[in-house]
Amino acid sequence: MMLDFLRYGTAVGLILLNAMVLATRATEEGIFTNHLLVQLHEGEHEKAHQLAKEHGYHSARKLPFGEGLFHFYPLETPQKRSKRSLRNRQRLEKDHRVKNVMVQEGFGRQKRGYRSISEIDIKMTDPLFSKQWYLINTGQADGTPGLDLNVAEAWELGYTGKGITIGIMDDGIDYLHPDLASNYNAEASYDFSSNDPYPYPRYTDDWFNSHGTRCAGEVSAAANNDICGVGVAYNSKVAGIRMLDQPFMTDIIEASSISHMPQVIDIYSASWGPTDDGKTVDGPRELTLQAMADGVNKGRGGKGSIYVWASGDGGSYDDCNCDGYASSMWTISINSAINDGRTALYDESCSSTLASTFSNGRKRNPEAGVATTDLYGNCTLRHSGTSAAAPEAAGVFALALEANPDLTWRDMQHLSVLTSKRNQLHDEVHQWRRNGVGLEFNHLFGYGVLDAGGMVKMAKEWKTVPERFHCVAGSLQEVHKIQSGENLLLTISTDSCQGKDNFVRYLEHVQAVVTVNGSRRGDLIVNMTSPMGTKSILLSRRPRDDDAKVGFDKWPFMTTHTWGEDPRGTWVLEVGFQGGKPQRGVLKEWTLMLHGTQSAPYIDQIVRDYQSKLAMSKKEELEEELDEAVERSLKSLLSKN
Amino acid sequence: MWSEDSILAHHNSGSLPVADIRDVFRDQVSEADIQRLLHGVMEQLGIARPRVEYPAHQATNIVGPQNIQGGAHEGLQHLGPYGNIPNIVAELTGDNIPKDFSQDHGYPDPPNPCPVGKTAADGCLDNVPDTAEFSREFQKQQHLFDPEHDYAALAKWNKELLYHKLKGGPKRSKRSVKNPYLMGQRLDNVVAKKSVPHYPDEEYTTTTLKTST
Structure with missing residues (x-):
């Protein structure tokens, strides 16, 4: 079993390395962007930013790798961009504070598995097809080319929704x-x-x-x-x-x-x-x-x-x-x-x-x-x-x-x-x-x-994910007062039902079931941080909500952000008020519900793209499973001796 | 969903959430409440069955009128082929009362044209032209023949009226209001999220949608 993991892990590692070497190949001809490299006589950031603003640029960022070097960011005005930006640049070049201006040339960095629009060969006779930028975005209506649902690739593979x-x-x-x-x-x-x-x-x-x-x-x-x-x-x-x-x-x-x-x-x-x-x-x-x-x-x-x-x-x-x-x-x-x-x-x-x-x-x-x-x-x-x-x-x-x-x-x-x-x-x-x-x-x-x-x-090639389990990780039922200016911090330490039938090791959804009310519900904010340090904003301020009576009654706030994480450890809930006026409130319940699988969902999946999220997640899972297997066998060895 | 035995078997072996039980049995006990309770117990004992999803995982103590969006309550759509159809803007702020004249429209039943593969024998209308005119006239006719069917001033719609309509009163045409789906818990202010409210910082320089003819 362990040997298996080892062998598998190394193979993946090698292939990953290979893929990375291949992928560094850059491509494509030069296009000139509106981003400027500007060298100033003085290196103060504030002044550089001021200068950028004066000349019609959005902002300036100090570059750490040279004296008085700044990156000038263009304003996001897609229309009539070229003429105006040329004028802006010429004015900037003449400014006495400026030593040097260099236009940044854009060069292609091909993402793997990413194809340029010209490679897409889809012909449709439907008159509005070319306006459907969400299907194939070639930059219609000042859009960003390539920012689309990538349906062309799916269609070319023969999938069109039949059945x-x-x-x-x-x-x-x-x-x-x-x-x-x-x-x-x-x-x-x-x-x-x-x-x-x-x-x-x-x-x-x-x-x-x-x-x-x-x-x-x-x-x-x-x-x-x-x-x-x-x-x-x-x-x-x-x-x-x-x-x-x-x-x-x-x-x-x-x-x-x-x-x-x-x-x-x-x-x-x-x-x-x-x-x-x-x-x-x-x-x-x-x-x-x-x-x-x-x-x-x-x-x-x-x-x-x-x-x-x-x-x-x-x-x-x-x-x-x-x-x-x-x-x-x-x-x-x-x-x-x-x-x-x-x-x-x-x-x-x-x-x-x-x-x-x-x-x-x-x-x-x-x-x-x-x-x-x-x-x-x-x-x-x-x-x-x-x-x-x-x-x-x-x-x-x-x-x-x-x-x-x-x-x-x-x-x-x-x-x-x-x-x-x-x-x-x-x-x-x-x-x-x-x-x-x-x-x-x-x-x-x-x-x-x-x-x-x-x-x-x-x-x-997807293999159905393993069975799903539900674990109540913990529940706090005491009454806690909340007031503006100091956020209430609560913690639940959990083993995620380990040792029980419904142990959840790899998270899918997490719910925080919360009962809380306050003098102004809209000013309430709730955040939750997982043991692995992922912070989810469960509730942000809603300035129009002036409810002072109902609050939230066993309301299940859900987060998908901790997907794939190991839920064992300490979860932190942060509840407080945001907004102009001082508010008071009471939290009566926080129940943490974990939903997910016991076994690793991605370990058996076939990886085709070694830079994909799947490849990364699978590698992660292999490592974790290996660690745990080693730990288990060490424990059993120790207990035997 | 679970066998009684398995519940009883575990009854003594774990601590039951006493507060929950009290809450549940205080008022009336619905099946969902019981299910929720049992499920809570199962989970705390670690014997919950995998794979299956339970309503208990989403259930909340929602009371009062439900506020749902998803009907004729929003404005600022680009309506009609040329976008020249006046649009009534529903306000996001304020009293939550839709500023929409469709309140006065009533809700006649639309025509039921036969889709591809169906004929009049299936209870639909053959050879219906797909035009606004046809629908308008059709619904107008319905209005003439069945004035009660057109729920004018639906703001005044109330349980008495619904009861009256469902009980039928005087004999009515076959197409009268026997829609069983209108029974049960009524969800007020349920509206469709059809279009987007207007935001002041939207990159429009002029209003592209007229609000009056």
């Missing part, structure tokens, strides 16, 4: 639409708003009920038919579940929708949830909860229904951990990035977000929106919001399911963690960080943007 049905839980689908009709699954569709099998949208003068049709097109619009654009999984079937268009929502409608034909519908896409007003804390009720649990336990022949959830449009004023649907372990909650890698202004952040796809936001250019089908046979370029992001993810998952129909709901989450890419996503507020096992994550984007090509390749 997979995606249910769109929304306001109906225009299933007569010529771009959708052939991919419409009538048998799996239903209208819960008017209780019949035909979820055709209700007409209003403002065409308000176009949302489901738009979402359906993103997933399943037919290809090469000269109509509108192309769906992410253009040979998949789409089912309409009309459930958002009645005088009020009921628990029965929600529960019925998410459990509609779970043996036929593979993936459910949802763009609804608690009101994004920044002051609501709400989640699924009894029937819906039961239906969700049933879905993951029994749907798709026991492999589990895939629930894709939009993380919400509440922007920085809201936190999707207050949305019990998005923060559920059974849903894959998806956030969005815009076509240049920034966050959309409506993006809601939370630690339960697993990955991201694309939508519009903050850009004036109408073509920066999401191109898809629209009501009554029309097309649109301007589908928007985080709810445009969820169907894209549903489409990518359909491609993965076609590549490997045996994937369970948990496999899909593992694949999302392992194949999502940081790409060129940037977040002004939250840094990208690595968790205890080296997986890179961001509070807003989760593990990054979905990569369809990477996902189908890994899905194809």
Whole structure:
């Protein structure tokens, strides 16, 4: 057993080394960037920054490797960039404080497994295809080339969603639409708003009920038919579940929708949830909860229904951990990035977000929106919001399911963690960080943007992850006072149920079930740090929430950031207030729930790309298993003697 | 979900979360409560079964009206093929009352055109043109023949009215409001996240969406 590990470990190490040597090969011709290397007569950082500002640059960074050397960063104004930047540079060169200015030449650093856009050879006759930057981003609408779902690679491998049905839980689908009709699954569709099998949208003068049709097109619009654009999984079937268009929502409608034909519908896409007003804390009720649990336990022949959830449009004023649907372990909650890698202004952040796809936001250019089908046979370029992001993810998952129909709901989450890419996503507020096992994550984007090509390749050879266990790691029930200015710190030390049947060694989801209230709920903040040092922001400030009574009652805050970590050790919960006025509060409960596997989930997986997250995680697991095996045998040796 | 025996067998061997039991049995005991309790016990004893997911893992004590988004309650969509359809902006801040005239629309049933592969024998409408005009006229006709069906002023929608409608009152056409899915717990303010609220720092220089005709 031990020998086996050893041999395996060395082999992996050798191959890794090889791969690294190969990968250092740089490529490509020079392009001139707007980044400048500037040498000044004086080396003061403050002055350099001032100078940069004066000349139309964003900032200056002092370079440690030379006297008076600074890196001048350009302002992010993509339009008319070249002319203005030339002028700026010429002015800068003449400035008396400046000794020398050098334009930085850009050179290619090819990422492995990454292909340039010109290599993609996909021809579609659909008129809007070239506007679908989220499928293939060539820089349309001032976007960042290459920042897309990488569907081209999946398509070229032959995966287009054949045999997979995606249910769109929304306001109906225009299933007569010529771009959708052939991919419409009538048998799996239903209208819960008017209780019949035909979820055709209700007409209003403002065409308000176009949302489901738009979402359906993103997933399943037919290809090469000269109509509108192309769906992410253009040979998949789409089912309409009309459930958002009645005088009020009921628990029965929600529960019925998410459990509609779970043996036929593979993936459910949802763009609804608690009101994004920044002051609501709400989640699924009894029937819906039961239906969700049933879905993951029994749907798709026991492999589990895939629930894709939009993380919400509440922007920085809201936190999707207050949305019990998005923060559920059974849903894959998806956030969005815009076509240049920034966050959309409506993006809601939370630690339960697993990955991201694309939508519009903050850009004036109408073509920066999401191109898809629209009501009554029309097309649109301007589908928007985080709810445009969820169907894209549903489409990518359909491609993965076609590549490997045996994937369970948990496999899909593992694949999302392992194949999502940081790409060129940037977040002004939250840094990208690595968790205890080296997986890179961001509070807003989760593990990054979905990569369809990477996902189908890994899905194809994926071996279903080991059984999942649930461990209550500890529960504090004493009453603790909290007040502004001093954060309450609590700790739970846990062995993660080691020695019991439900020992959790490799984490998937972690929940902190918290009962807390305060004089202003919106000013409460909650952070949790894992034994391996990963800090999750479980709740950030919600300035609009002035609740002073209800607080959070056994609310399960969920984090995906500690994925893969060893949960044994000390967990720290930090609770406090943020905001102008002094607040007081009481914490009554913190229960730590760990969910994950006993055996290493990646150890048996086949590694093709030795720089992938999978390769890294597998190596990590091999090392840890080896360590533990050595420790065990030492112990047994000692006890024998 | 678990055999009674296994629960009893472990009853004496571990400490039960007494506070939980009291909480659960204080008021009415629903099946979900019992399940939650049992599950808690199983987990503390370390005999929880793997693989299966329990509602207890997500259950929370949510009370009061549910606030869900995901219906006709948001604005700023680019509506219609040319984007020239007026858009009513729902406010994010303030009173949480949607500023949306669809409240006055009522909810007539849309037409049920036959999808590919279905015919009138399946209870749908054959040869329906996929146009806004057809839907508008269809729903208008419905309004004429079944005035009660169109829930005008749904703000005044209440349990009495629902009861009245479900009990039927005078005999009504077959297409009347017998939607069983409207029974059970009602979730107020459930709305679809169809579009994005407007942010002041959005990179728009002019408003591209009109709010009046």
